[in-house]
Amino acid sequence: MALSRRGFLAATGFVAAGTALSGGAVPAFALAPMAGAPIPGAIRRKVGSVEVTALLDGYIDMPPDFLVGADGATVAALASAAHQSPGPRRTPVNAYLVNLGDRLVLVDAGTSTSMGPTLGQLPAALAAAGVGPAQVDTVLITHMHPDHIAGALTPTGQALFPNAELVVTEADYVFWHDDSVMNQAPSEFRSFFLGARNAAAAYAGRLRRIAGEGQAVGSIRSVPLPGHTPGHAGFVVESGGEALLIWADTVHLATYQFARPDWSMSFDVDPQQAAQTRRRIFDRAAADRVMVAGMHMPFPGFGHVVREGSEYRFVPAEWPYAL
Numbered sequence: 015m016a017l018s019r020r021g022f023l024a025a026t027g028f029v030a031a032g033t034a035l036s037g038g039a040v041p042a043f044a045l046a047p048m049a050g051a052p053i054p055g056a057i058r059r060k061v062g063s064v065e066v067t068a069l070l071d072g073y074i075d076m077p078p079d080f081l082v083g084a085d086g087a088t089v090a091a092l093a094s095a096a097h098q099s100p101g102p103r104r105t106p107v108n109a110y111l112v113n114l115g116d117r118l119v120l121v122d123a124g125t126s127t128s129m130g131p132t133l134g135q136l137p138a139a140l141a142a143a144g145v146g147p148a149q150v151d152t153v154l155i156t157h158m159h160p161d162h163i164a165g166a167l168t169p170t171g172q173a174l175f176p177n178a179e180l181v182v183t184e185a186d187y188v189f190w191h192d193d194s195v196m197n198q199a200p201s202e203f204r205s206f207f208l209g210a211r212n213a214a215a216a217y218a219g220r221l222r223r224i225a226g227e228g229q230a231v232g233s234i235r236s237v238p239l240p241g242h243t244p245g246h247a248g249f250v251v252e253s254g255g256e257a258l259l260i261w262a263d264t265v266h267l268a269t270y271q272f273a274r275p276d277w278s279m280s281f282d283v284d285p286q287q288a289a290q291t292r293r294r295i296f297d298r299a300a301a302d303r304v305m306v307a308g309m310h311m312p313f314p315g316f317g318h319v320v321r322e323g324s325e326y327r328f329v330p331a332e333w334p335y336a337l
């Protein structure tokens with residue numbers, strides 16, 4: 015005899031459960047409250063024998079009006095092509111933990127409480143990665159903006175990393191400590207200067223300043239990427255024939271800046287230089303086929319750059335299924 019659909023459901027228990035509900039007897043379902051929050055962001059992959067863990071501090075909603083020289087029609091077209099609205103883009107703040115084997119290096123430190131409640135999750139992400147602040151040996155700072163250095167401090171302004179040296183670039187240190195620059199800057203940027211100074215002061219005695227292209231710590235090399243700030247730098251992790259370029263704030267809005275690399279951000283210290291640097295590093299990453307990661311690239315930010323004529327395209331790396 016052919017089994018009817020109802021007969022099949024009854025035989026497999028689906029109808030029985032419904033009957034029990036309508037018959038008054040309440041089955042004992044497990045209580046599963048909604049979490050209401052994402053799981054802390056931490057994704058680990060390997061570069062040769064080095065482990066690199068992307069850590070998510072949180073997000074900023076960044077309007078496309080921040081793009082210098084952008085026109086509405088192109089913004090709308092690029093947003094549509096990416097299946098996004100042309101309104102503010104939810105832009106992450108990432109940091110990267112690099113385990114060299116003999117040293118734990120954190121590249122950038124997130125925001126702490128300096129930029130509001132959608133951020134400040136780096137300590138939770140670090141804990142999810144199994145690391146406490148006392149284990150970090152070196153904090154490398156790509157540039158001294160608050161979304162990169164403020165997280166080196168606790169909410170009360172103490173050094174969060176009790177055993178770490180803090181490494182900043184000479185050009186950024188000089189720029190953010192220059193009173194004449196601060197006094198000429200728009201008032202809304204004054205907190206950037208004070209924040210940079212507070213972080214440097216909290217690490218007095220274990221602050222190291224680096225300049226140019228060369229060794230930053232262990233096998234990690236620094237690469238000057240000036241424009242966003244004067245001392246804005248990337249860091250190259252190299253091991254076993256593989257490389258990762260952590261390019262800091264080369265890109266703030268991935269939806270737009272790969273197709274239009276000349277569109278800099280209104281808060282770049284030198285937007286024109288930032289655009290030149292962006293094209294140069296896009297070309298180098300594309301030609302060398304090197305993996306990149308960035309502090310405002312869609313989390314976890316790993317991927318490759320492809321050149322297409324005068325434009326570029328980002329190819330996100332797949333989930334690292336194994337290490």
Ligand SMILES: [Zn+2]
Nearest residue numbers: 159161263309
């Ligand atoms: Zn930034």
